[in-house]
Amino acid sequence: TSKIAQAEREGRTWWSFEYFPPRTSQGLSNLFDRVGRMSDLGPAFVDVTMHAGGRTLDLTNDLVKIIQTYLGVETCMHLTCTNMPREKIDRALELAKEAGCRNILALRGDPPAGQHEWTPDAAGFTYARELVEYIKKNYGDYFSIAVAGFPEGHPESKDGRELEIERLKDKLDAGADFIFTQMFYNYDIFANWVKEVRAAGITCPIVPGVMPIQTYGGYQRATERFGTLVPQYFHDALDPIKDDDQKVREVGTQLVGDMCKKIIDPKNGLGVSGLHIYTMNLERGSRMLLEYLDLAPTPQQVKTLPWTPSLTPKRR
Ligand code: FAD
Secondary structure, three states: OOHHHHHHHHOOOEEEEEEOOOOOHHHHHHHHHHHHHHHHHOOOEEEEOOOOOOOOHHHHHHHHHHHHHHOOOOEEEEEOOOOOOHHHHHHHHHHHHHHOOOEEEEOOOOOOOOOOOOOOOOOOOOOHHHHHHHHHHHHOOOOEEEEEEOOOOOOOOOOOHHHHHHHHHHHHHOOOOEEEEEEOOOHHHHHHHHHHHHHOOOOOOEEEEEOOOOOHHHHHHHHHHHOOOOOHHHHHHHHHHOOOHHHHHHHHHHHHHHHHHHHHOHHHOOOOOEEEEEOOOOOHHHHHHHHHOOOOOOHHHHHHOOOOOOOOOOOO
């Protein structure tokens, strides 16, 4: 059983950390240290992203292998269709399997850097749904498959919310097990979307994407890049203190933390028990957020979490 499924079944709040492959060897060595240190925060698993265009394909595979095999932390590998002929997809899946990775986030992928239009590879796939079908056909139940969901709507969507949700359902009908969402800072938008998704007959776990606010610049870049709808009270609280990094982190933690408290409150009826934290390869913001939510485990507690990663390097 995958640790994601195990964590969901436990029904206790759980969390995962997403990291991206760094550009430099120094960045890589910092990342290993950080992933190791942050495993004491008890993530159910960690995700490694794949740069659109396949530039980081080998690095994504290597990171998954090292984190899974040597740090002993459950991994989820992102796999995209951008510039990915079938043989590259096959190789990535084989390497993930060899590394002992049991979870794939199946994505269409962003357009490669510098391009606005997404075009399919002639020997690859056009939609994430096809990738889900392909993984399922070739690997059966070996991998748990997650797919992307967009509470604020997919940025390219021209067809309206209802059709977007139908297409999300197609991905689940094709064999996906979980939905990880794009980041958002508006609880009501998320809650309404979850209700619409449920009304469409989608019953799988929904894992909201949460980005801690660690610096004002980082928050601004991310919200601009994804076109995130930022509530006015976020602007009111953060804009006057934007030059004070420490204050931005404290206030940002409160703002994002209060939203997370509402999301994981069992009384809201949303049935959400996991938080997918976009770490941006930084430690402090994720740590502060889990502490604010009173979820950061003590060294004793981390050993008893049902999905506890073993901190001892191990080989499979
Ligand atoms: P799809 O589900 O294929 O949808 C793409 C678009 O096509 C949507 O507008 C959809 O409505 C439309 N569509 C689907 N089916 C049909 C159909 N039959 N006919 C017509 N239109 C259709 N990107 C990366 O490059 N690397 C990453 O590591 C990465 N990680 C991510 C992690 C998360 C949690 C999320 C939410 C996104 C991530 N992305 C990543 C971004 C993602 O790849 C892009 O947002 C991409 O544009 C959409 O991917 P998708 O898998 O949702 O695509």
